[in-house]
Amino acid sequence: MASTERPPQKVTTRSSPRLLWSLPNRAFCGGGEDRPLKVDCANGIGALKLREMENYFSQGLSVQLFNVGTTGKLNHLCGADFVKSHQKPPQGMEMKSNERCCSFDGDADRIVYYYYDTDGHFHLIDGDKIAALISSFLKELLLEIGESLNIGVIQTAYANGSSTRYLEEVMKVPVHCTKTGVKHLHHKAQEFDIGVYFEANGHGTVLFSKAAEMKIKQLAKESEDKKRKAAKMLENIIDLFNQAAGDAISDMLVVEAVLALKGLTVQQWDALYTDLPNRQLKVKVADRQVISTTDAERQAVTPPGLQEAVNGLVKKYKLSRAFVRPSGTEDIVRVYAEADSQESADSLAHEVSLAVFQLAGGVGESPQPNF
């Protein structure tokens, strides 16, 4: 995360590690089954911190660390961004089929999961699916405590269309779209009793309002049986989240706890929905600020004619969607496209890139259709 991206709030003092791990440890102890997890630390800070914390994990969760920074370079051929954008495992990690693996980025504020299936296909489980797993778990607990605490999921335009559809139509959770950058998601998430926010690239966390925290604590003390158990579970999970900012280690522990508690394998988690094939491209233009956007960056307002061109191209493909926006961190314009097949998503992204190049002052060689 760039320093300018950090949400405008103080980093709170965290509970003691022993307290934080109480939920995952209880989850892992239950089944007595060993749950190995391979972690690519992107040669960054996550390796040091995870090593310190390993001593607090119960035997149920065994983490094996890779790219711990003794030889490789930070984020080089490894880490969450590399895995997400190349849709392949990081260098330096050996993966067998069906092994659950995850990658942090160098500063450990993003996490993505992945595995190889028995046919050797690589499956990425990104921030959208992490949000789906966590919000379905929280929603189940809310139903059990029977309180009308509202829960909302916050995404950006990069969220896969299948994830938005799953959250809205299957889970019946309201979904909101904000501009790219965690500060925007964080801000929106503060409007809910429970605000779950994740960018597709794995940045994210969950925020609980003070009123929700108090209600849950009270129910954990005063209610009985099933209701009390659910409230206690919620109380523990609140401690586990880092509510100051997205935190790969804390998100990893939440995911591991939820998978263990629900008895889900990585494949079952992945099967919640199927991502629509998508493609992201970059276009170099003389001045990226000639592109201005609205509707949480999903529509281009300027230059004239660009949005109309995108709309015309999107109509040529099935289940398609595309948008363009100037990057906030690089001197480029980003193009995103999704469609019913990888070939269509690639072709749509290429055609939209050409439209950006022509209508928004492209420089250098015009975009080529090679993936």
Ligand SMILES: CC(=O)N[C@H]1[C@@H](OP(=O)(O)O)O[C@H](CO)[C@@H](O)[C@@H]1O
């Ligand atoms: C498409 C994409 O991944 N965009 C990233 C990237 O922002 P851009 O404004 O797209 O350059 O860097 C941000 C900071 O790390 C991150 O929050 C965001 O998700």
